Amino acid sequence: MREKTIEKKLSDEVKKRGGLAPKFTSPGFDGMPDRIVLMPGGRMAFVEVKAPGKTPRPLQEARHRLLRQLGFTVYVLDDESEIGGILDEICTT
Numbered sequence: 001m002r003e004k005t006i007e008k009k010l011s012d013e014v015k016k017r018g019g020l021a022p023k024f025t026s027p028g029f030d031g032m033p034d035r036i037v038l039m040p041g042g043r044m045a046f047v048e049v050k051a052p053g054k055t056p057r058p059l060q061e062a063r064h065r066l067l068r069q070l071g072f073t074v075y076v077l078d079d080e081s082e083i084g085g086i087l088d089e090i091c092t093t
Contacts, residue, residue: 003051007034009080010047014039017087021047031059033067033074037090045073045090052078 014021019039024046026032033046046067048056056064056076064074073093075086 003049003054006051006077006080006083007049010035010037010049010077010083013083013087017091019043019087029063031057031063033060033064037087039087039091041091043090043093045075045086047086048074048076050076050078054078 011021014037019037021035021037024032024034024036033048035047037047038044048060067074077086
């Protein structure tokens, strides 16, 4: 399965649950996660989407650490079966 397919499934599931998952771009600040997930009730998290079995590049890992140090939640998603659990977690934390 391709990264793009997993990303589309994530976006579709977020939308079904009443949220938004816009593509997150940050010109001049490479390595940021692919999507920012915004759920009802002011819940949000960043999601890095990867092809199955792939891992974030070192720069992406550095950005994830920075975001986590700032108090944000960052997920790495490489399997569509994890989407429901990730969204459940975002909505309950």
